Amino acid sequence: MDTLETRELRYFMAVAEELHFGRAAERLGMAQPPLSRAIQQLERRLGVSLLKRNRRGVSLTGAGEMLLHEGRAALDATTAAARRTRRAGGADSPGGPRNRLVLAVKAGASHELLHKLLDAYAAEPDAAEIEVLPSGTCEQEGMLRDGRADVALMHAPFNSLAGFDSEELMTEGQIAILPAGHPLAAHRTLSLSDVSDIPDLPLARWSRHGTYPPGPGPEIHDQTQLAQLIALGRTVAVFPDSARAWLWAEHTAVPLTDAPPVVTHIAWPAHSRSLALAGLIRTATRL
Amino acid sequence: MDTLETRELRYFMAVAEELHFGRAAERLGMAQPPLSRAIQQLERRLGVSLLKRNRRGVSLTGAGEMLLHEGRAALDATTAAARRTRRAGGADSPGGPRNRLVLAVKAGASHELLHKLLDAYAAEPDAAEIEVLPSGTCEQEGMLRDGRADVALMHAPFNSLAGFDSEELMTEGQIAILPAGHPLAAHRTLSLSDVSDIPDLPLARWSRHGTYPPGPGPEIHDQTQLAQLIALGRTVAVFPDSARAWLWAEHTAVPLTDAPPVVTHIAWPAHSRSLALAGLIRTATRL
DNA sequence: CCCTGTCATACCCGGTAGGTATCACCGAGG
DNA sequence: CCTCGGTGATACCTACCGGGTATGACAGGG
Numbered sequence: 001m002d003t004l005e006t007r008e009l010r011y012f013m014a015v016a017e018e019l020h021f022g023r024a025a026e027r028l029g030m031a032q033p034p035l036s037r038a039i040q041q042l043e044r045r046l047g048v049s050l051l052k053r054n055r056r057g058v059s060l061t062g063a064g065e066m067l068l069h070e071g072r073a074a075l076d077a078t079t080a081a082a083r084r085t086r087r088a089g090g091a092d093s094p095g096g097p098r099n100r101l102v103l104a105v106k107a108g109a110s111h112e113l114l115h116k117l118l119d120a121y122a123a124e125p126d127a128a129e130i131e132v133l134p135s136g137t138c139e140q141e142g143m144l145r146d147g148r149a150d151v152a153l154m155h156a157p158f159n160s161l162a163g164f165d166s167e168e169l170m171t172e173g174q175i176a177i178l179p180a181g182h183p184l185a186a187h188r189t190l191s192l193s194d195v196s197d198i199p200d201l202p203l204a205r206w207s208r209h210g211t212y213p214p215g216p217g218p219e220i221h222d223q224t225q226l227a228q229l230i231a232l233g234r235t236v237a238v239f240p241d242s243a244r245a246w247l248w249a250e251h252t253a254v255p256l257t258d259a260p261p262v263v264t265h266i267a268w269p270a271h272s273r274s275l276a277l278a279g280l281i282r283t284a285t286r287l
Numbered sequence: 288m289d290t291l292e293t294r295e296l297r298y299f300m301a302v303a304e305e306l307h308f309g310r311a312a313e314r315l316g317m318a319q320p321p322l323s324r325a326i327q328q329l330e331r332r333l334g335v336s337l338l339k340r341n342r343r344g345v346s347l348t349g350a351g352e353m354l355l356h357e358g359r360a361a362l363d364a365t366t367a368a369a370r371r372t373r374r375a376g377g378a379d380s381p382g383g384p385r386n387r388l389v390l391a392v393k394a395g396a397s398h399e400l401l402h403k404l405l406d407a408y409a410a411e412p413d414a415a416e417i418e419v420l421p422s423g424t425c426e427q428e429g430m431l432r433d434g435r436a437d438v439a440l441m442h443a444p445f446n447s448l449a450g451f452d453s454e455e456l457m458t459e460g461q462i463a464i465l466p467a468g469h470p471l472a473a474h475r476t477l478s479l480s481d482v483s484d485i486p487d488l489p490l491a492r493w494s495r496h497g498t499y500p501p502g503p504g505p506e507i508h509d510q511t512q513l514a515q516l517i518a519l520g521r522t523v524a525v526f527p528d529s530a531r532a533w534l535w536a537e538h539t540a541v542p543l544t545d546a547p548p549v550v551t552h553i554a555w556p557a558h559s560r561s562l563a564l565a566g567l568i569r570t571a572t573r574l
Numbered sequence: 575c576c577c578t579g580t581c582a583t584a585c586c587c588g589g590t591a592g593g594t595a596t597c598a599c600c601g602a603g604g
Numbered sequence: 605c606c607t608c609g610g611t612g613a614t615a616c617c618t619a620c621c622g623g624g625t626a627t628g629a630c631a632g633g634g
Contacts, residue, residue, distance in 0.1 A: 002366070002369050002370075002373075003293060003294070003297075003369075004293060004365050004366070004368060004369040005292055005293045005294060006290060006291060006292045006293045006365070007290070007292060007622090009365070009368070010290075020580085021580080021581060021582095022579090022580075022581085030622095030623070030624085031623070031624055031625080032580095032581075032582095033581090033582075033583080033584095033623085033624080033625085033626095034622065034623045034624070035623095036581060036582060036583090037582085037583090037622090037623090038622080038623095040582085046369065046372055046373055046376070047373060047376065048372060048373055048375075048376030049376070050372075053580090053581065053582090055580075055581095055630075055631050055632080056579090056580075056631080056632080057580080058580095058581085062375050062376075063372050063373075063375040063376040065375075066371050066372045066374075066375040067368060067372040069558065069560055070364070070367060070368035070371050070372065070434075070558075071368045073364050073367075073368070073558055074361065074364035074365040074367070074368045076364075077357070077360050077361035077363075077364040077365075078291050078293070078296070078361040078364075078365070079289065079291070080357060080360075080361070081291060081296070081354060081357035081358045081360070081361045082289050082290075082291040082333065083289070084353050084357050085333055085335060085337075085350050085353045085354040085357065086289075086333055086334060086335055086350075087353075088335070088349050088350040088352075088353040089333070089334065089335030089336070089349075089350040147357075162452055162557035162558070163450055163451075163452075163556075163557030163558060164450075164557075165449055165450075269450075270449035270450030270451075271356065271360055271449070271450060273356060294591090307611085308611080308612060308613095309610090309611075309612085317591095317592070317593085318592070318593055318594080319611095319612075319613095320592085320593080320594085320595095320612090320613075320614080320615095321591065321592045321593075322592095323612060323613060323614090324591090324592090324613085324614090325591080325592095327613085340611090340612065340613090342599070342600050342601075342611075342612095343600080343601075343610090343611075344611080345611095345612085
């Protein structure tokens, strides 16, 4: 049959990501032989070869790449189904837990907008409870996809809105955040090229899923770290205007003339049919 | 665990749609008791009640409704993963089957556009093979979602583009298609109200998933049926301009002044990463 | 040439998915 | 009021298969 069980998908994803049966089995908490057998059965059932077993490791075939991408989406959708179902549980028992929405926001971003949104929505009649879930760098997309969140504030062009429904909420320019004493801090405006190649102030490198892009700048995974490094005169950063909310006394913000504008959207899974969500979106677009 | 196996999802969907354990079990090709037990286990594992077992049948709880919607998306995503993986199978073996894209189109719609697109794309260097899959009324969305198709031509506002990436290709007006001898056929233009309430020509009702909306008009599930009924003077229909391509001698087309314009898009799953698809989209937008 | 690291094979065991038989319950009729 | 039909739940059994351990085959590197 063409059924493709969740367990098989999980197994294949582990092998496809590790490209090593032993490590994949360890990650799955099982022994290597049953994993090998499961993958073979999967290949037989699909009638397709997924992995090339070279001596010295494993590599993906074209079909394997396809299953890696499509399977990720499928696994996310199933865990999303489980999470959202659990969250909806008991909401219809009278006096039970209130209908609740999880809103993912990039930690520290759009503080003022978020505040206004929450206040305005709480004032609505029969507003649901909103749980604000601060997310790491650009993690809102994954959170919507795998059901950890029901709705998110996203920032184009940093987040991709592909696959979600969304409404535009706000557009803002970007600023360079410099140490207060730095010569460039005296300028009224700057351009991206001014700040991208300052010898004594290399741009910080943000953690993306635990890895860092190459470059000379310091490694960062937290806004406070970054703020401190700027204050110490070690680096410079580029942020949307609303970042002024958390600047320190030792920081100076200078508008960037040629940085792309940042557009904040409210986004949600395209197939959502929740009344509470509709209310929140309506509130947001009216702000 | 929070794993949620595909099999459990399939079982629950059957029960949730039939609202009857016996019929659901029959549809699944199994006996009723194991199905009952499987649903109970699912409820225990999720820690949520999904179904209200009233005497005389079954009904969904709030959590059940949630799992019905989210589970449909999850099941579609897994079958899409299986289908697309199978289709990609062997594409990397040299001399093996060519890379192939399945393009879903509403049967009979946008004939000229489709023709131009296929011709232009076939002329591209290293074009993939395109399989054209004619779909029923508004079924392209489902076909993209469950992997029967890789890309589709969709027609706003009839198809919803929610959850897909898309590019606009063409905008056209709509026409009323009347029996040639009918008095209204003599007009140069008409408005929607002119054709919506003609006593002797009730608007046809199209099949949506096997059911028909209520109303006086004849029941239709096929364009040829409709064309014949119009030619016989039994009904009238509203179509995009490009429907002129298949008009009969006994038909008269009259432009509608106030009908919403129909926008044809090319649409594809938001997470697609296929080179062949990218080429097709590039060709389409350049037409 | 052996040793190491890799994935595949052989074999065994226990959990569980599925089947059959039956129960418990309620609504509808006579 | 009792019975009968139709619902989902329970009890029990069996067989399959998912998972474990032990081992094999095979290639590279010291």
